[in-house]
Amino acid sequence: xxxxxxxxxxxxxxxxxxxxxxxxxxxxxxxxxxxxxxxxxxxxxxxxxxxxxxxxxxxxxxxxxxxxxxxxxxxxxxxxxxxxxxxxxxxxxxxxxxxxxxxxxxxxxxxxxxxxxxxxxxxxxxxxxxxxxxxxxxxxxxxxxxxxxxxxxxxxxxxxxxxxxxxxxxxxxxxxxxxxxxxxxxxxxxxxxxxxxxxxxxxxxxxxxxxxxxxxxxxx
Amino acid sequence: xxxxxxxxxxxxxxxxxxxxxxxxxxxxxxxxxxxxxxxxxxxxxxxxxxxxxxxxxxxxxxxxxxxxxxxxxxxxxxxxxxxxxxxxxxxxxxxxxxxxxxxxxxxxxxxxxxxxxxxxxxxxxxxxxxxxxxxxxxxxxxxxxxxx
Numbered sequence: 001x002x003x004x005x006x007x008x009x010x011x012x013x014x015x016x017x018x019x020x021x022x023x024x025x026x027x028x029x030x031x032x033x034x035x036x037x038x039x040x041x042x043x044x045x046x047x048x049x050x051x052x053x054x055x056x057x058x059x060x061x062x063x064x065x066x067x068x069x070x071x072x073x074x075x076x077x078x079x080x081x082x083x084x085x086x087x088x089x090x091x092x093x094x095x096x097x098x099x100x101x102x103x104x105x106x107x108x109x110x111x112x113x114x115x116x117x118x119x120x121x122x123x124x125x126x127x128x129x130x131x132x133x134x135x136x137x138x139x140x141x142x143x144x145x146x147x148x149x150x151x152x153x154x155x156x157x158x159x160x161x162x163x164x165x166x167x168x169x170x171x172x173x174x175x176x177x178x179x180x181x182x183x184x185x186x187x188x189x190x191x192x193x194x195x196x197x198x199x200x201x202x203x204x205x206x207x208x209x210x211x212x213x214x215x216x217x218x219x220x
Numbered sequence: 221x222x223x224x225x226x227x228x229x230x231x232x233x234x235x236x237x238x239x240x241x242x243x244x245x246x247x248x249x250x251x252x253x254x255x256x257x258x259x260x261x262x263x264x265x266x267x268x269x270x271x272x273x274x275x276x277x278x279x280x281x282x283x284x285x286x287x288x289x290x291x292x293x294x295x296x297x298x299x300x301x302x303x304x305x306x307x308x309x310x311x312x313x314x315x316x317x318x319x320x321x322x323x324x325x326x327x328x329x330x331x332x333x334x335x336x337x338x339x340x341x342x343x344x345x346x347x348x349x350x351x352x353x354x355x356x357x358x359x360x361x362x363x364x365x366x367x368x
Contacts, residue, residue: 013332013343043334070335094333094340120337 001189002207003062004038004182006077006115006141006169012043015173019052022178023059032216033179033209037062039079039169039195041115044069044092046081064192067091068115073098073134074122077141077169080110080196098127102136111199115141116171118154125154133162139199143168143206145181165199168206180210225299225342227331229292235326235348237287244318247277250284277316282350282359283308287324291346291365299331299342299367306343306366313350313357321353329362342367 007022008015019040026035038061045067052063066079069091076098078085085108089096098114105112117124117140124140142155143166159166167183186203189195198204244264251261256278259266267275316322329347333340343366350359 014334044332075335092332094335121339122335122337 001036001185001187002034002182003064003185003189003195004035004170004172004179005066005079005167006041006068006144007038007172007178008042008068009040011040011045011047012173014043017173017175017178019063020055020059021175022172023055023061023063025175026061026179027059029179029213032212035061035179035182037064037189038178039064039066041066041068041077041169043067044094046086046091048083048086062190064195066192069096069101070094070122071096071098071101073114073127073131074117074119074124075115076101077113077115078105078110079113079199080105080192082109084108085110099134102134106136109196111138111196113137113139113141113167113199115169116144116147116151117141117158118147118151119144123151123154125158128158137162137164138202139165139167141169142166143181143208145170145172145177145210147171165202165204166206167199167204168208180208180213182207182209225331225333229295229328230331231327231329232292233325233327234292235287235289236323237285238321238323239285242277242316242318242320242322244275247275247281247316247318250281251278272315275318279312279359280310281316282348283310283361285322285324285348285350287326287348289326291344292328295328295344299344303344303365303367306364308364309362311360313359314352316350316352316358320358322350322358323352324348324350339368 009019056063066077067081069076088104102112114124143152168181170177170180172178183204184207185198187198189198256262260270261278264275326348330345333342346363348361352358
């Protein structure tokens with residue numbers, strides 16, 4: 001089962017991609033992008049009332065939700081967001097303590113996974129150069145579709161040193177970028193609870209569709 | 221680098237401007253300025269026969285309407301001095317026509333921070349709501365400014 005674990009719809013202030021456009025795109029590009037589902041990880045927010053079941057049924061694509069929060073160790077994807085987590089943290093605060101996010105999200109039933117770790121300023125690698133490593137990190141986004149040259153490559157050493165699980169996400173902010181990087185799970189993931197369990201379990205790996213997308217556009 | 225943003229201005233109206241009556245020449249000049257070719261915006265006679273029943277202003281015309289104050293006077297002290305235009309969103313309402321008397325009300329719609337490759341940024345969204353003489357909304361323009 002393949003899920004894109006990191007995507008931003010137009011609910012994020014820097015994205016212009018309506019959710020339904022992502023779904024249409026994935027439906028149309030099914031031969032290139034075998035994505036079974038996406039996880040919306042909007043910046044610094046959580047909409048408890050959002051319900052995408054109609055869209056899921058219409059397009060046959062699983063839609064899960066998380067959030068991308070900002071901390072003193074860079075950006076972190078939070079999966080399994082629930083009332084306890086949103087009561088504990090103000091997602092709009094760009095100076096959250098990463099250690100608190102990792103520890104408390106885990107305690108409250110979710111998973112907090114640093115994203116784009118190789119990115120300057122907002123990636124884990126740079127912070128680990130001058131601060132102690134975080135306790136309790138189970139996985140990092142090893143493959144990020146929005147990374148610049150060299151940023152994903154930086155993550156390999158981090159994973160080897162700390163034994164983190166590695167997953168992938170497109171970090172799409174534009175429709176045509178959805179699903180270009182994703183995560184292949186050995187187990188079925190049909191709910192946020194299963195996603196949290198799967199990320200803790202470790203039976204997954206990043207998958208990269210960028211080359212085949214490029215080739216299909218005639219740019220390989 | 222770390223600063224606390226003051227959100228107390230959010231919702232505050234900092235400008236309220238009534239513009240002189242919109243003229244046909246003003247609309248035609250605006251359309252010509254970027255090479256518009258659609259007769260709805262460029263040809264009064266053809267527009268009169270079209271779906272709008274007369275010349276209307278191009279959708280982005282509302283952005284050209286500037287009030288007396290682009291931003292609250294005290295904002296730079298509050299946020300920082302190095303700001304730049306970070307983009308606009310325009311929600312189009314009823315068409316703007318020659319003869320309309322438009323009023324623009326500008327408020328601080330949102331202030332938020334985010335972090336990126338280059339560090340912490342503060343964004344301020346100024347919302348200008350343009351209404352016509354009948355109180356109908358012609359456009360809502362969100363102007364985003366980035367400060368650091």
